[in-house]
Each structure stands twice: as C-alpha cells, then as structure tokens.
Amino acid sequence: xxxxxxxxxxxxxxxxxxxxxxxxxxxxxxxxxxxxxxxxxxxxxxxxxxxxxxxxxxxxxxxxxxxxxxxxxxxxxxxxxxxxxxxxxxxxxxxxxxxxxxxxxxxxxxxxxxxxxxxxxxxxxxxxxxxxxxxxxxxxxxxxxxxxxxxxxxxxxxxxxxxxxxxxxxxxxxxxxxxxxxxxxxxxxxxxxxxxxxxxxxxxxxxxxxxxxxxxxxxxxxxxxxxxxxxxxxxxxxxxxxxxxxxxxxxxxxxxxxxxxxxxxxxxxxxxxxxxxxxxxxxxxxxxxxxxxxxxxxxxxxxxxxxxxxxxxxxxxxxxxxxxxxxxxxxxxxxxxxxxxxxxxxxxxxxx
Amino acid sequence: xxxxxxxxxxxxxxxxxxxxxxxxxxxxxxxxxxxxxxxxxxxxxxxxxxxxxxxxxxxxxxxxxxxxxxxxxxxxxxxxxxxxxxxxxxxxxxxxxxxxxxxxxxxxxxxxxxxxxxxxxxxxxxxxxxxxxxxxxxxxxxxxxxxxxxxxxxxxxxxxxxxxxxxxxxxxxxxxxxxxxxxxxx
Numbered sequence: 130x131x132x133x134x135x136x137x138x139x140x141x142x143x144x145x146x147x148x149x150x151x152x153x154x155x156x157x158x159x160x161x162x163x164x165x166x167x168x169x170x171x172x173x174x175x176x177x178x179x180x181x182x183x184x185x186x187x188x189x190x191x192x193x194x195x196x197x198x199x200x201x202x203x204x205x206x207x208x209x210x211x212x213x214x215x216x217x218x219x220x221x222x223x224x225x226x227x228x229x230x231x232x233x234x235x236x237x238x239x240x241x242x243x244x245x246x247x248x249x250x251x252x253x254x255x256x257x258x259x260x261x262x263x264x265x266x267x268x269x270x271x272x273x274x275x276x277x278x279x280x281x282x283x284x285x286x287x288x289x290x291x292x293x294x295x296x297x298x299x300x301x302x303x304x305x306x307x308x309x310x311x312x313x314x315x316x317x318x319x320x321x322x323x324x325x326x327x328x329x330x331x332x333x334x335x336x337x338x339x340x341x342x343x344x345x346x347x348x349x350x351x352x353x354x355x356x357x358x359x360x361x362x363x364x365x366x367x368x369x370x371x372x373x374x375x376x377x378x379x380x381x382x383x384x385x386x387x388x389x390x391x392x393x394x395x396x397x398x399x400x401x402x403x404x405x406x407x408x409x410x411x412x413x414x415x416x417x418x419x420x421x422x423x424x425x426x427x428x429x430x431x432x433x434x435x436x437x438x439x440x441x442x443x444x445x446x447x448x449x450x451x452x453x454x455x456x457x458x459x460x461x462x463x464x465x466x467x468x469x470x471x472x473x474x475x476x477x478x479x480x481x
Numbered sequence: 482x483x484x485x486x487x488x489x490x491x492x493x494x495x496x497x498x499x500x501x502x503x504x505x506x507x508x509x510x511x512x513x514x515x516x517x518x519x520x521x522x523x524x525x526x527x528x529x530x531x532x533x534x535x536x537x538x539x540x541x542x543x544x545x546x547x548x549x550x551x552x553x554x555x556x557x558x559x560x561x562x563x564x565x566x567x568x569x570x571x572x573x574x575x576x577x578x579x580x581x582x583x584x585x586x587x588x589x590x591x592x593x594x595x596x597x598x599x600x601x602x603x604x605x606x607x608x609x610x611x612x613x614x615x616x617x618x619x620x621x622x623x624x625x626x627x628x629x630x631x632x633x634x635x636x637x638x639x640x641x642x643x644x645x646x647x648x649x650x651x652x653x654x655x656x657x658x659x660x661x662x663x664x665x666x667x
Contacts, residue, residue, distance in 0.1 A: 188556035195521040195552065195559065465519065467614045468596065474612050475557065475598055
C-alpha cells in the first residue's frame with residue numbers, strides 16, 4: 130500500500146515536471162468557459178492580463194504590414210486580443226468559399242445528400258465534353274476531398290496544368306480541383322432546392338451575429354462557358370470571418386446553441402486524404418486544410434492540431450484548438466509563404 | 482513574312498537614326514537610395530557603368546548595381562541585399578538633350594533575404610533564431626531606368642538616375658541615385 134502511494138507520488142511529480150518543461154503554451158479547453166462576441170467584437174484593453182506581450186504584438190504588426198498584410202485578427206478563447214487593418218472592410222472571399230460550403234453541407238449529409246452517392250446517381254454531368262463513365266463514378270465524398278479524378282475544365286480558374294482525363298480513378302489521388310468544388314455547389318442546390326448563400330445566411334450568419342454579411346448582396350455566381358457548374362463567390366469582412374473561425378473552433382457551438390452538428394465539424398476538419406508536397410503536404414478534410422497542410426502556407430511547426438481555410442491573396446482562417454486560438458489574415462496579394470508562416474509564428478511567440 | 486517586314490522596318494528606322502552619329506563613350510559611378518517593396522526596406526545603393534551612344538537616339542550600356550538594406554526592432558529583423566548586372570539599350574528621346582536617356586536592359590538579379598525574430602544576442606550583430614529564414618536566389622528580369630541630366634561640362638556629366646528591377650511582373654527593387662560620368666570620347 131505504502132509502495133503504491135510512493136509510486137503515485139513519483140508519477141504525479143514526473144507529470145508536473147514534464148508540464149513545467151513544456152515551453153509551448155496549451156489550453157485545457159475543458160476548463161475554459163468559452164466566450165463569444167455579442168453585437169460586435171471588443172478588443173481587450175490590456176493584453177498583458179491575458180498573458181500576451183504588447184511589445185511583441187506590435188512588432189508582429191510592423192513586420193506583417195511591411196510584408197503586405199492588410200488585416201489580421203487574433204482571437205483567443207473568443208476574445209479579440211489584438212488586430213490591425215480594417216476588419217470591417219468587405220473583400221472578395223477566394224477559395225475560403227469552399228470551406229464555407231463544407232459547413233452547410235453538414236445540415237443535409239445523411240438526408241438529402243449521401244456521401245457515397247455517385248455523380249451518376251445524382252445525374253450530374255457537364256458540357257463540352259460530357260463526363261465519361263469513369264468520371265461519373267466519383268462520389269460526393271471524393272468531391273469533398275478534392276479527389277474525384279474529374280479533370281474537366283471549371284469556372285473561376287485558368288484550367289492550366291489539368292491532368293489528362295481518366296488519368297486517375299475517383300478517390301485515388303488528391304488534386305486541388307475547382308471542378309469538384311463548383312460541382313458541389315450545384316449538387317447542394319439541386320438536392321436541397323435552396324440557394325447556398327441563403328442557407329449560409331439563415332443557418333449560420335444570422336445565428337452567430339455576423340455583423341456585415343448580407344446574402345443578397347454578398348453572394349454571387351461566376352458562370353463560365355467551359356462548365357455548367359458556376360463558382361459561388363462570397364464577399365465578407367474579416368470580423369465576420371472571425372466569427373466563422375470561432376464557431377468551428379467551438380465545434381459548431383455558439384453561446385450554448387448548436388449551429389452545426391459537432392460530428393460534422395469533426396469530419397470536415399480531420400484527415401480525409403493525404404496531400405502531396407506540391408500542395409504543402411499535410412492533409413485535407415472536407416474542404417478544410419488539416420495537419421498543418423495548405424496550398425498557400427503549410428503551418429509546419431505551428432501546432433500539430435492546426436487546421437485552416439485558405440484562399441488566394443493570403444486569406445486565411447487559422448484555428449489552433451490546443452491554444453484556443455483563431456487567427457484571421459487577409460491581404461491584397463499573395464504574401465511570400467515563408468513570411469506568412471513567420472507572421473503566424475511571431476503571433477504565437479507573443480504569448481508570454 | 483510579317484516578322485521579316487517588321488525586322489526590316491526596324492532596321493531601316495535604326496539606320497535613319499544612326500546617320501547622325503554621336504559616338505560618345507562614358508564611364509560613370511553613382512550612389513543613392515534603394516527600396517525593396519518586399520519588407521518595405523529602404524537602404525543604400527551604388528552603381529558602376531559604361532555607356533556608348535552610337536547615334537543621336539540610341540546607345541548601349543552595361544552596368545553593375547549593388548544595394549543593401551535592413552529594418553529591425555527589438556523583436557525582428559528584415560534584411561535585403563541585391564547585386565544586379567544589366568546590359569541593354571539606351572534610347573534618347575530628345576536629340577538636343579543626349580543625356581536625357583531611357584534605358585531598358587536585360588538583368589541578372591542576385592538577391593539575399595534574411596528575416597526572422599531576434600533571440601538573445603549570441604555571436605553576431607543580429608542573432609538568428611529558429612524562426613529565421615534565409616533566402617538566396619538568382620533570376621532574370623527587366624531593368625527600366627531614366628537618367629535626367631543635372632549639369633554637364635566638356636568632360637563630366639552630373640545626373641539623376643531612377644531605376645526599377647522587375648521579374649515575373651513582380652517589382653523587386655527601385656533605386657534613385659546621383660551619378661557622375663566621365664566622357665572618354667566625344
């Protein structure tokens with residue numbers, strides 16, 4: 130009995146020691162009461178109270194502005210710790226739109242939409258040329274993981290360097306494919322009978338108090354003569370985007386309300402398919418970059434559990450659950466990836 | 482066929498311009514400021530060049546340009562260095578002002594960039610932390626410049642020169658210098 134007690138004591142000591150040696154800060158999210166912004170975000174007045182270094186944050190701000198950032202928001206446990214740039218300015222949301230569509234798929238998967246249904250099952254094709262038999266075997270799951278193997282020209286992309294048709298089977302290989310993303314938009318609207326932007330507005334934006342989003346003016350389709358599936362573009366402010374990040378960080382919960390099914394958030398932000406180094410390595414969930422992956426920036430060394438939505442012009446929603454952190458970044462050009470990574474690392478390093 | 486006509490027309494035009502031969506050869510040096518858009522770094526620049534005006538409207542030039550700049554605060558530093566080799570054409574828009582020149586050149590741009598957070602000073606002027614990034618690259622591109630004469634004597638030309646260096650539609654650096662040139666032959 131006495132020996133067991135001594136072993137227990139030594140065990141506790143070792144655990145305490147190992148924790149005190151860990152330089153990376155980590156939150157025990159279960160012990161934190163999550164905060165959510167009300168009508169608007171309120172930046173904390175004294176960052177030191179939250180164990181952040183104001184000097185270091187100012188230093189990141191300078192470096193970031195010099196590198197080309199337009200706006201950055203740092204949200205920890207639902208509180209706006211620090212930000213710079215115009216977070217109330219609307220901008221064209223590039224590929225982050227795909228991650229938004231992924232969120233609203235969660236309401237219909239298992240009902241009107243089946244992950245195992247094929248394009249043939251849902252009678253989805255295209256024009257000039259029509260899809261072939263192999264391509265029609267691509268499932269909704271392979272579209273969500275951008276591995277359908279349908280290498281057809283698509284809207285809102287230059288269609289350069291497309292692999293040869295039928296060069297891979299559905300589900301065989303990840304390829305960042307706008308055809309997949311756009312077709313998912315068409316399928317969503319056909320299966321649900323509703324508009325993407327309206328569902329996004331009614332089911333998410335209005336319920337989490339997005340300040341600026343108006344689905345009638347901030348959503349539009351980009352049609353093309355090379356494909357029947359349009360791209361679905363959003364305009365959004367950084368402060369509204371930050372609310373999306375906080376919602377996903379809290380696994381679809383917002384101030385006690387379930388906005389998106391928890392298991393769907395787990396599915397879209399967990400490893401579904403491996404990504405080659407050409408796209409930054411890591412993995413892809415359902416239209417979210419996971420395991421430090423990302424076609425713009427790979428967040429290697431940032432945090433093992435980091436995942437993100439990424440779009441052109443360095444638009445990033447970075448979520449780090451172990452640090453209870455959401456970082457929003459946007460610019461009017463693509464930042465050098467190493468500078469982008471440096472900004473994120475400097476932000477994390479600003480925590481005392 | 483079209484290409485042949487264009488080339489012949491161009492050669493005839495150049496021939497027309499070259500009838501009033503100038504044959505001014507100069508050697509020059511300059512010094513001034515350089516700006517690197519990536520990092521918004523302002524630094525020091527100096528150049529060494531030779532030019533040969535073979536007509537009242539055209540000439541050739543060869544030059545070497547060096548630049549260096551650094552920006553830092555207590556927690557980060559951002560450093561840029563460039564060496565550029567230019568070789569190209571000079572165009573003189575006004576016959577009577579032969580030293581007002583526009584030059585366009587092929588360039589080889591060699592660049593070094595270091596940026597990162599500062600840790601404790603260890604052995605160097607700025608310590609490099611695990612967050613630091615060092616990038617060295619060489620690439621080809623286009624140099625565009627304009628030279629504006631300020632004062633001219635029989636043997637010397639004092640001028641201002643503004644240059645830009647771009648590659649793949651990306652501006653890598655801009656500089657503004659004061660130059661002095663010595664006329665070897667005139």
